[in-house]
Amino acid sequence: EPEVTQTPSHQVTQMGQEVILRCVPISNHLYFYWYRQILGQKVEFLVSFYNNEISEKSEIFDDQFSVERPDGSNFTLKIRSTKLEDSAMYFCASSEAPRGYNEQFFGPGTRLTVL
Amino acid sequence: AQSVAQPEDQVNVAEGNPLTVKCTYSVSGNPYLFWYVQYPNRGLQFLLKYITGDNLVKGSYGFEAEFNKSQTSFHLKKPSALVSDSALYFCAVRDIMVTGGGNKLTFGTGTQLKVEL
Numbered sequence: 163e164p165e166v167t168q169t170p171s172h173q174v175t176q177m178g179q180e181v182i183l184r185c186v187p188i189s190n191h192l193y194f195y196w197y198r199q200i201l202g203q204k205v206e207f208l209v210s211f212y213n214n215e216i217s218e219k220s221e222i223f224d225d226q227f228s229v230e231r232p233d234g235s236n237f238t239l240k241i242r243s244t245k246l247e248d249s250a251m252y253f254c255a256s257s258e259a260p261r262g263y264n265e266q267f268f269g270p271g272t273r274l275t276v277l
Numbered sequence: 278a279q280s281v282a283q284p285e286d287q288v289n290v291a292e293g294n295p296l297t298v299k300c301t302y303s304v305s306g307n308p309y310l311f312w313y314v315q316y317p318n319r320g321l322q323f324l325l326k327y328i329t330g331d332n333l334v335k336g337s338y339g340f341e342a343e344f345n346k347s348q349t350s351f352h353l354k355k356p357s358a359l360v361s362d363s364a365l366y367f368c369a370v371r372d373i374m375v376t377g378g379g380n381k382l383t384f385g386t387g388t389q390l391k392v393e394l
């Protein structure tokens with residue numbers, strides 16, 4: 163069964179450093195997402211991406227964040243200058259089509275720890 | 278704005294008994310509703326969804342959910358719980374009236390289900 167994959171599974175970084183989280187969505191999916199889950203809290207939407215551009219972003223997704231689909235398979239989330247409060251589990255997701263009723267398939271997550 | 282409430286942090290049930298995990302939602306228009314399950318150190322796995330039509334939706338692993346528009350609820354149910362069902366369950370909503378095409382899902386805070394022998 164196809165699945166979303168994410169690397170690395172755990173990333174430790176120093177405050178102020180740049181990190182890139184990587185995702186490989188399901189191959190025939192066209193819509194991509196990033197969510198995050200701070201420990202013990204709810205899953206929060208960050209950004210959605212379709213047709214090589216951002217479709218929607220939350221207030222969390224400020225200028226320190228960016229997304230990119232550098233090739234036909236990868237989807238990345240970059241945090242330019244990490245803060246302590248960026249420590250969270252980051253989930254990538256994808257869905258078949260840009261329809262709100264399509265379920266989103268989630269990857270296993272990258273745990274980001276900012277020291 | 279769209280929102281979801283899961284009023285129970287934890288639900289305990291004996292194996293073989295029926296289980297219910299509660300979810301209520303708030304949207305401007307009509308909702309698309311989803312249930313996901315998260316096992317330890319794993320991502321979110323899709324269980325089932327409600328789009329339109331029959332209010333009782335059947336999903337994976339014997340789970341089902343009932344959409345109730347008047348009560349704005351979408352409770353997850355299973356007739357006979359298994360120990361292996363123990364996990365964290367999330368309800369999520371998408372308001373179909375929201376334009377912009379972002380398909381943002383709004384999640385509840387999650388309910389920890391514990392099934393004991």
